[in-house]
Amino acid sequence: MASRSDQTTGSQNAAGQVTAGQIFGLAFPALGVLAAMPLYLLLDTAVVGRLGGFELAALGAATTIQAQITTQLTFLSYGTTARASRLFGAAKKQEAIAEGVQATWVAILVGLLISTAMMLGAPFFSLWLSGNTEVAHAATQWLRVAALAVPLVLIIMAGNGWLRGIQNTRLPLYFTLAGVIPGAILIPVLVSHFGLIGSAWANVVAESITAALFLGALFKAHKGTWRPQWQIIKQQLVMGKDLILRSLSFQVAFLSAAAVAARFGTASLAGHQILLQLWNFITLVLDSLAIAAQTLTGAALGAKSAQVARTVGIKVVGYSVTFAAVLGLVFALFHQQIPRIFSQDQSVLAEISTPWWIMVAMIVLGGIVFAIDGVLLGASDAVFLRNASIAAVLLGFLPGVWIAYAIGAGLTGVWCGLLAFILIRLVAVVIRFQSMKWART
Structure with a gap:
């Protein structure tokens, strides 16, 4: 039987009560979760960097391999949120939480497989990426310890998914900080005692704490069976397949961009790295609003109110574009000062000067793209997002x-390609949103 709070949520959605408070109440904690790990990795890089260039190269190779593997499995967050939020909107909170149970089973099973593959394949992956046997050996040692945390990372993704689905983004923030803060404290301690490998152990400790808290919340909230429900797992994996292919398309774009930038010289590659890291930071802010859109859209559709889902989309797009415009204005006004925070090399700064304005345009356009992406993810419109x-x-x-x-257009040409990537996605998602076909998927 649905609880009174569940029924209240459903009736509010049906009535169209989507407020700025609801949107930002979900978005701000989500932003904290999104930002926590990049900040942790920056600290990790800074501490390991003090050991020397060799250790930093090994860490770079190892974390790149780990990130490429785990990034493809974000469907455990986004797919679970989409499914759980629909059930929550339909006043079926316990069924929404049950989606988290099944997603956690997927996380454990898939995580163990990936962990095993990482331990066995670490020497080959590391050597392929680094091209240096000594760096590959050090990276392999790091990866084999970090592999222990892979199931934990996936459990955390599943936990974020079902809690977002029931419109709780505060607990994920608390759980993330509870793991990241001790991990950050341990990094310098363990690295000073054990060298590079200490960084991996600090990571395992941080993920263990956060995963344990997510599991504890699931045990407290769930009232039904704990057995794997293979039909539900199958449905989650089908949606996951489309989201993995979508994620792979992003990886192809940005890896290709780096490869081509490198062919134009060291200054071009360095400039590209600066622009890319700034772009990644900006997407964190815009993705937090997309998560709010996903959660509220799923709930509205679960309550069988396509009009409320559309209202969510319009409001979130408005807020997202406003934020994007402010960010774009800041980057435009300080186009000379911001790049100098990262480099004083005149050749690098020269490479950035023109692509900088392309990035500013991408920021504003991204405000629309990411917000509608969130709406379509909330509607489980994964096939369309994959194809687009x-x-x-x-x-x-x-x-x-x-x-x-081919024509030697340099870094400006590379970022024109990225702009084309954003423009095509913009046209596709706007047309899809206006069609309302996503509300019937």
């Missing part, structure tokens, strides 16, 4: 970036 992303890579980015390479 792949089309944007094949029709926009890859032709643009390789033409830039």
Whole structure:
């Protein structure tokens, strides 16, 4: 039987009561979760960097491999949120939480497989990426310890998914900080005693604490069976397949961009790295609003109110574009000062000067793209998002970036390719949103 709070949530959604308080109450804690790990990794890099260039190179190779593997499995967050939020909106809170149970089973099973593969394949992956046997050996040692945390990372993704689905983004923030803060304290201690490998153990400790807290919240909230429900797991994996392909298309775009930027010289690659890290930071802010859109859209559709879902989309797009415009204005006004925070090299700064304005345009356009992405993810419109992303890579980015390479357009050409990637996605998601077909998926 649905609780009174569940029924209240459903009736509010049906009545169209989507407020700024609801949106930002979900978005701000989500932003904290999104920002915590990048800040932790920056600290990790700074501490290991004090050991020397060799250790920093090994850490870079190892974390790149780990990130490429775990990034493809974010469907455990986004897919679970989409499914759980629909059930929550339909006043079926216990069924929404049960989605978290099944997603956690997926996390454990898939995590153990990936962990095993990482331990066995670490020497090959590390050598392929680094091209240096000594760096590969050090990276392998780091990866084999970090592999212990892979199931924990996936459990955390599943935990974020079901808690967002029931419109609770505060607990994920608390759980994340409870793991990240002790981990951050341990990094310098363990690295000073054990060298590079200490960094990996600090990571395992941080993920263990956070995963344990998510599991504790699940045990407290769930009232039904704990057995794997293979039909539900199958449905989650089907949606996961589309989200993995979508994520892979992003990886193809940005890895190709780095590869082409490198072919234009060291200054070009360094400039690209600065722009890319700034872009990644900006997407954190905009993604937090997309998470709010996803959660509220799923709940509205679960309550069978497509109009409320549309209202959510319009409001979140408005807020997201406003934030994006402010960010774009800041980056435009301080176009000379911000790059100098990262480099004083005149050749690098010269490479950045023109692509900087392309990035500013991408920030404003991204305010629309990411917000509607959130709405469509909340509607479980994963097949469309997969197709749109792949089309944007094949029709926009890859032709643009390789033409830039062929004609020697430099870093400006590379970022024109990324702009084309965003523009095609923009057109696709706006048309899809206006059609309202996503509300019937």
